Amino acid sequence: MAEVVTTKLEVRRAVEAARAAGKSIGFVPTMGALHAGHQTLLQRAAENGFVVLSIFVNPTQFGPSEDFLSYPRNLEADRSLAEQAGAHLIFAPAAEEVYAETHSTWVEEEAMTEGLCGARRPGHFRGVATVCLKFFNIVRPDRAYFGLKDYQQFKVVQRTVRDLDLQLEVIGVATHREADGLAMSSRNAYLSAEARQWALAIPRALQQAREIVERGERSPRTVTDLIRAELVAEGKLKVEYIEIVDAETLELVVPLVGQVLIAVAVYCGDARLIDNVLVECRPEA
Amino acid sequence: MAEVVTTKLEVRRAVEAARAAGKSIGFVPTMGALHAGHQTLLQRAAENGFVVLSIFVNPTQFGPSEDFLSYPRNLEADRSLAEQAGAHLIFAPAAEEVYAETHSTWVEEEAMTEGLCGARRPGHFRGVATVCLKFFNIVRPDRAYFGLKDYQQFKVVQRTVRDLDLQLEVIGVATHREADGLAMSSRNAYLSAEARQWALAIPRALQQAREIVERGERSPRTVTDLIRAELVAEGKLKVEYIEIVDAETLELVVPLVGQVLIAVAVYCGDARLIDNVLVECRPEA
Numbered sequence: 001m002a003e004v005v006t007t008k009l010e011v012r013r014a015v016e017a018a019r020a021a022g023k024s025i026g027f028v029p030t031m032g033a034l035h036a037g038h039q040t041l042l043q044r045a046a047e048n049g050f051v052v053l054s055i056f057v058n059p060t061q062f063g064p065s066e067d068f069l070s071y072p073r074n075l076e077a078d079r080s081l082a083e084q085a086g087a088h089l090i091f092a093p094a095a096e097e098v099y100a101e102t103h104s105t106w107v108e109e110e111a112m113t114e115g116l117c118g119a120r121r122p123g124h125f126r127g128v129a130t131v132c133l134k135f136f137n138i139v140r141p142d143r144a145y146f147g148l149k150d151y152q153q154f155k156v157v158q159r160t161v162r163d164l165d166l167q168l169e170v171i172g173v174a175t176h177r178e179a180d181g182l183a184m185s186s187r188n189a190y191l192s193a194e195a196r197q198w199a200l201a202i203p204r205a206l207q208q209a210r211e212i213v214e215r216g217e218r219s220p221r222t223v224t225d226l227i228r229a230e231l232v233a234e235g236k237l238k239v240e241y242i243e244i245v246d247a248e249t250l251e252l253v254v255p256l257v258g259q260v261l262i263a264v265a266v267y268c269g270d271a272r273l274i275d276n277v278l279v280e281c282r283p284e285a
Numbered sequence: 286m287a288e289v290v291t292t293k294l295e296v297r298r299a300v301e302a303a304r305a306a307g308k309s310i311g312f313v314p315t316m317g318a319l320h321a322g323h324q325t326l327l328q329r330a331a332e333n334g335f336v337v338l339s340i341f342v343n344p345t346q347f348g349p350s351e352d353f354l355s356y357p358r359n360l361e362a363d364r365s366l367a368e369q370a371g372a373h374l375i376f377a378p379a380a381e382e383v384y385a386e387t388h389s390t391w392v393e394e395e396a397m398t399e400g401l402c403g404a405r406r407p408g409h410f411r412g413v414a415t416v417c418l419k420f421f422n423i424v425r426p427d428r429a430y431f432g433l434k435d436y437q438q439f440k441v442v443q444r445t446v447r448d449l450d451l452q453l454e455v456i457g458v459a460t461h462r463e464a465d466g467l468a469m470s471s472r473n474a475y476l477s478a479e480a481r482q483w484a485l486a487i488p489r490a491l492q493q494a495r496e497i498v499e500r501g502e503r504s505p506r507t508v509t510d511l512i513r514a515e516l517v518a519e520g521k522l523k524v525e526y527i528e529i530v531d532a533e534t535l536e537l538v539v540p541l542v543g544q545v546l547i548a549v550a551v552y553c554g555d556a557r558l559i560d561n562v563l564v565e566c567r568p569e570a
Contacts, residue, residue, distance in 0.1 A: 008450065012452075100447065100448065102396065103448050104394055104395045104396035104397065104444060104448060105392065105393065105394045105395070105414070105444060105445045105448035105449055106392075106393050106395065107390065107391075107392055107393075107449070108390065108391050108392075108393060109389055109390045110389045110390070110391065111387065111389035112389065129390070130449075133449050133450075134448075134449055134450045135450075137449055137450040137451050137452065138450050159389060159390060160390045162385065163385065163388050163389060163390035163419075164390055164392070164415075164418050164419055164422055165293065165419045165420075165422040165423050166422050167297075167422065
């Protein structure tokens with residue numbers, strides 16, 4: 001039975017006890033509304049003797065016009081799913097426990113946050129990096145696990161951990177997809193049955209993009225045009241961005257070379273959805 | 286004999302060994318050019334079983350027109366002084382060991398850095414907070430010691446540690462002064478014998494300010510006017526700022542109430558010198 005705690009002190013005590021028992025610590029930070037993608041992260045985290053899951057809808061990573069208030073919250077369902085997937089401790093704090101009233105310190109990563117979601121959600125990655133640093137300092141894990149659907153988040157956190165000399169490994173875990181290809185996301189809960197069908201254009205477009213790059217296409221413009229055409233074909237989706245960047249630096253690559261990330265953000269019904277694929281541009285192609 | 290190491294890995298290993306031997310870890314971060322003030326910090330840090338001193342002239346906390354290149358450096362003298370004062374390990378890394386070539390993450394404290402030196406040295410406290418966070422993560426001390434001459438630095442670091450949930454105590458140690466009142470500072474090395482005499486107006490002015498506040502003066506304007514008159518009396522010093530702020534929040538206080546910090550920055554010969562006094566505004570005064 002996974003214990004649910006709400007204070008930093010309880011987390012520290014539980015983690016210290018696990019460490020004293022010789023266990024390594026795995027950490028999966030989430031905003032709750034857990035789905036099979038989170039379960040994959042937890043199962044991977046089971047390579048540690050003690051697995052901590054945090055559930056915290058972090059206010060500082062939402063913009064003023066974003067969905068902080070409507071973001072799905074369901075601690076009881078989350079608890080059950082987390083237990084099935086092997087979490088030992090669930091940290092579900094209130095915002096007041098996480099942030100002092102006079103909180104005034106921010107962690108800012110300035111290279112990886114220029115494009116993609118960083119360009120469209122000012123302050124978002126500042127909130128993400130800050131809350132991750134805080135939670136890493138509370139939990140002091142050996143390894144932390146992030147889904148690659150949020151690839152930019154993964155890279156920003158990894159860079160932050162390196163630059164600030166934290167002693168933990170940041171591990172990216174492949175995107176978990178539904179049978180029809182849609183990337184798992186808590187925000188899929190916003191989709192009507194109809195919008196759920198429209199959203200399938202996203203993995204379809206990314207799959208087509210991957211194929212032409214693997215067949216040798218090296219013009220990012222040609223690839224993004226193909227993606228855009230697929231996304232807007234039914235007239236239901238609104239494209240926020242389509243970008244192709246170096247998978248390591250997140251800088252634009254023209255022409256395509258090395259490992260690239262093809263990433264999109266799309267408005268679909270009431271949801272803003274993101275997805276991506278990693279593609280290797282083989283020299284011989 | 287204090288060991289001098291230059292890599293993060295050596296620090297981690299030495300600290301881990303000390304911790305495994307049941308010792309607590311005290312940490313004194315410095316830019317070298319050690320003087321009796323630093324020795325006071327080291328002696329205080331001896332309340333821990335293992336004392337780490339870092340010597341690193343941190344490039345990211347100097348502005349483009351500041352004294353990074355001319356800042357005094359003398360590792361052999363520092364080593365001898367540190368040993369006398371009880372340091373067990375000296376961490377003296379090169380800049381390349383501290384910062385990756387692609388370093389892109391910064392720690393920014395936004396409330397404590399508005400006034401005083403923060404207003405005059407853009408980016409300074411960002412550099413300080415970032416390097417302190419890095420060193421805290423490398424050394425993982427139980428306690429870190431800062432001189433109160435750099436009071437704003439002490440408060441910024443203390444706030445950063447609180448806000449990012451680091452598990453260490455940040456301890457401020459009273460300013461060490463020469464017999465004639467001048468606050469110890471590595472930058473005093475820039476002073477000619479003549480300028481060294483001019484600089485005595487600084488502790489004299491602060492002492493006078495303390496006295497009139499203790500006798501009941503509550504107008505910051507009256508107090509700063511008195512300080513300014515004393516500083517410029519000989520026509521040798523150039524005042525950068527004179528500010529009176531709440532000792533806890535570093536916000537301006539009008540009229541004076543509670544514990545206040547009276548702080549000055551002055552150009553004297555080739556040096557920019559700072560100093561301050563803490564004064565309690567007693568209600569009955």
